[in-house]
Amino acid sequence: MEERGLVSHAQRGDEHAFAALVRPHLEMSYRVAYVITGSAAEAEDAAQDALLKAWRALGRFRAGEPFRPWLLRIVANEARNRRRSAGRRLRLALRAAAEPVAADDHDSRALIEALNELPEDAQAVLAYRYLLGLSEQETAVVLGVALGTVKSRTSRALERLRELYD
Amino acid sequence: MTELERALAQLDVDWPATPSFAYRRPQRRRWPAVAVAAVLALAVAFAVPPARGAILRFFHLGGETVERVHSLPRAQDRTLRQSLGAPITHEQARQLLTRPFALRGVQVYRSGSAVSALLSGGVLFSELYTGGGPVAIKKFIVGATGVRSVELDRATPAYWFADRHVYIPPTLPARYAGSTLVWERFGITYRLEGRGLTLERAIALARPLR
Numbered sequence: 001m002e003e004r005g006l007v008s009h010a011q012r013g014d015e016h017a018f019a020a021l022v023r024p025h026l027e028m029s030y031r032v033a034y035v036i037t038g039s040a041a042e043a044e045d046a047a048q049d050a051l052l053k054a055w056r057a058l059g060r061f062r063a064g065e066p067f068r069p070w071l072l073r074i075v076a077n078e079a080r081n082r083r084r085s086a087g088r089r090l091r092l093a094l095r096a097a098a099e100p101v102a103a104d105d106h107d108s109r110a111l112i113e114a115l116n117e118l119p120e121d122a123q124a125v126l127a128y129r130y131l132l133g134l135s136e137q138e139t140a141v142v143l144g145v146a147l148g149t150v151k152s153r154t155s156r157a158l159e160r161l162r163e164l165y166d
Numbered sequence: 167m168t169e170l171e172r173a174l175a176q177l178d179v180d181w182p183a184t185p186s187f188a189y190r191r192p193q194r195r196r197w198p199a200v201a202v203a204a205v206l207a208l209a210v211a212f213a214v215p216p217a218r219g220a221i222l223r224f225f226h227l228g229g230e231t232v233e234r235v236h237s238l239p240r241a242q243d244r245t246l247r248q249s250l251g252a253p254i255t256h257e258q259a260r261q262l263l264t265r266p267f268a269l270r271g272v273q274v275y276r277s278g279s280a281v282s283a284l285l286s287g288g289v290l291f292s293e294l295y296t297g298g299g300p301v302a303i304k305k306f307i308v309g310a311t312g313v314r315s316v317e318l319d320r321a322t323p324a325y326w327f328a329d330r331h332v333y334i335p336p337t338l339p340a341r342y343a344g345s346t347l348v349w350e351r352f353g354i355t356y357r358l359e360g361r362g363l364t365l366e367r368a369i370a371l372a373r374p375l376r
Contacts, residue, residue, distance in 0.1 A: 016319075026184055027184045030182075030185065034181065040182035044185045094179050095179065095180040096177075096178060096179070097178040107173070108178065111174070112177065115174075130171060130174035131174065131175075131177060131179055133175070158168070158170060158171065162170055
């Protein structure tokens with residue numbers, strides 16, 4: 001069933017439709033929450049609560065609009081609220097997926113180290129845009145900023161990253 | 167896209183594994199006092215060591231609260247037939263559950279707000295209306311000794327309790343229980359219990375009931 005149909009069914013209380021609707025976005029939701037909270041456990045709780053809120057708010061979702069940015073906005077808000085209420089910020093520490101075995105892997109590791117040295121805002125915008133593959137629009141939604149801000153922030157973050165990486 | 171952007175996009179990052187998320191249908195009515203009072207409790211055996219009776223962790227599934235403890239609390243050894251409660255009609259069961267009992271043509275019994283029937287092979291099947299509770303989405307707990315999360319279908323999480331545990335049914339004293347499958351749908355918590363009941367048989371019995 002298409003997303004539009006799933007939304008329509010879920011809005012009428014069909015839990016199967018809701019599960020099918022959010023399933024493709026669970027990983028992305030969790031990772032967005034992880035980028036914001038810097039903690040796997042906090043991210044899990046934030047994503048769960050966000051799913052609950054999404055279910056409750058589904059009646060206000062406007063048919064025909066893309067579902068993922070709508071869901072990610074809820075996830076990001078929930079994760080930010082959790083981070084705020086915790087009163088502390090765990091620094092997001094990205095790691096390479098595997099031990100380096102080739103020259104390219106060493107480059108990857110250096111790039112990740114450079115990413116970890118970036119200021120939070122810069123690290124987050126690059127994580128959303130390039131590591132998670134969110135569009136500029138989606139990144140704007142997740143960050144809660146204007147599209148122009150995403151563009152300028154991305155540009156500055158890339159510049160800073162290049163300085164650290166080179 | 168610049169070379170740096172391409173390198174970023176191709177980075178293989180070690181993200182933490184995405185956890186499983188389970189869904190529960192939202193409830194639309196308010197909790198009736200009777201349902202609150204009838205919340206079931208299960209004390210599940212978990213490890214052995216000290217601090218007898220201490221609760222290690224708990225979680226909820228539908229109307230059931232599951233507590234992991236170091237050692238089981240004292241309970242009675244009763245047969246499933248002794249655990250049924252008082253006989254009622256299917257119409258009375260429908261009123262308690264807000265919908266018909268899943269099985270027709272069987273004698274049904276009431277214990278608190280739980281409605282039960284004894285199936286062939288000595289399997290106890292119970293339904294407990296817990297509708298009206300808050301909307302909840304809960305995570306599965308994995309790796310728990312003797313407790314396993316299973317899925318009856320994509321949207322119906324269930325827990326399988328393979329080990330002997332203590333079960334505190336509504337209005338009846340705590341008793342020892344055998345293998346049990348618990349799941350929740352549409353505000354009803356379902357339970358299949360039997361000594362010697364296997365997970366495969368429990369799932370086969372549960373599928374047409376859910």
